[in-house]
Amino acid sequence: MNDRKSNTGSLKDSEEDQPVVGDDNGNHPEDGYWLRSRDELNKEGVPYSEWDDSRMLVPSSLELGPGAVDRYVISKQIVRMQEPRRLTADDMDERRIIYPESGNRAMVNRFRDLRTKLLEASGGNNFTIVVSATNRGAGASFVALNLAAAFAFDQSKTAVVIDCNLREPSLHSTLDIMPETGLTDFLEDPDYDIARILYPTGIPRLRLIPAGSRRETPSEFFTSFRMKQFLQAVRRRYPDRFIVLDTAPITESPDARILSELCDYSMLVVPHGRVTPNQVEQAATAFNPQKFVGTVING
Template identity: 75%
Template sequence: MSERKGTSGPLRDLNEELSESSNEERPANKEGNYWLRKKGELNKDGVPYGEWDDSRMLVPSSLELGPGAVDRYVISKQIVRMQEPRRLTPGDMDERRIIYPESSNMALVNRFRDLRTRLLENSGGNNFTMVVTGTKTGAGASFVALNLAAAFAFDQAKTAVIIDCNLREPTLHSTLDVLPEAGLTDFLDEPDLDISRIIYPTGIPRLRLIPAGNRREHPGEFFTSFRMKQFLMAVRRRYPDRFIILDTAPVTESPDARILAEICDYSMLVVPHGGVTSGVVENAAASFNPKKFVGAVING
């Protein structure tokens, strides 16, 4: 990673491969949402598709964190058996500009692999929670967040969850062709809501989505709640092989990214190439704790 004067972390330039149009919503599947059609059916093991092997391990009562919590679950052995009710085809992935190991655009794949490797080196190989935010609307933060999560899911010994925390303009459910009935804010607002109701398969092996949710009137109130902090702690501690990426509204337009960065391990800034001044980048980077700020990705 190259260093830029005036920033508090390394800047990663992904060059021309990351398009500023990557945050545009994709058209829904003409045949209707696959997950909703499959929801009432049983998989080959006789389990409803709405009950995912990984999500059943964390329910509201499991938010009580105690000694040996992780030891009660054999996480790694379950990863390879995670149910995937549908798979996005290579054409689907290319259309949505999502990386995958067999992609013809290996330059882009390798850039995200390199970014993943640097983050793993920074964390000492441990899993982590990370906020990804942009310097402005359209910077491509959702694009970077989703592809970084996909890169972690390449490894058959790891899983990833991407959480749509952009409550003002959530897009990840559209990109992944998911029509959610409930999401993060519903879980935070309803103590009795089972977390399996908000974890959705993405069509990408070992990658799950938690959509924004239906209740979005006062975003800051959700993110400053004790339940949000408890939720992130529980997901990370109970899934030691899972990497959690939070996609947020631009840090220059909302306090959400700064709020969430305080309760996450790391924060990353996405900068549109030529789209903002160096002063804007420096001010945005200064919004984060320098000990948690891993740097900026140039997207353009």
């Protein structure tokens, strides 16, 4: 990813993304992550899962002013986030997901470099970013997942990747997760508990929000006021969380354009050697130029 003056980046040695088949209770704030048993109910009568990190909600400096959030305490909370399962190195390699000890240093370093450039653009603040592609098979899901994984490398940061490709969701398959609910279920029900759609990925400090069970009219979900509220709430209440939205190709659906207006940044994934410069330019100009941070060449 380059700066906005040059909208062509490079992500060599990567292939197209191929989905793998497959307190209220007397707790001190520094205890951070509160474990709950599956049978314990919250105030809505919904069981808490073992990995429920929605209990980490804290006011942010956006709400209370600069310096209001003790980031040291937040970092201690993040370190103690529970992982009910862990993907092994072999699992990560098979799924082509980066991790700090990966032998594929070229791919790890390229995503780290991408992360660094985005942090420079944001002034080091957490943000929401839409990742879309010029066409199907370009690898937007691959880039979105690994970018989120790169942010989660930092033990004081967390990331969540949201599968907003409602027509062809793939992230749950790549991570070998069988979700019962997801984003659309949350958007349809104003009383839905966010804990029910946050899934552990097996990667430390990285969570997945899958597409959901109802996906007939994607644009209606994304233009809803509840979607706007959802993104604002997640960003404001998780001051150290980076949010990556994986969307359908910008040339095939209005979803990416709609979501980019709700997010801080947007990024375009281009398959190497499979589209013309004119096609890339047309796809890039579909985004708001004030939010467009550049392109990533995948292939």
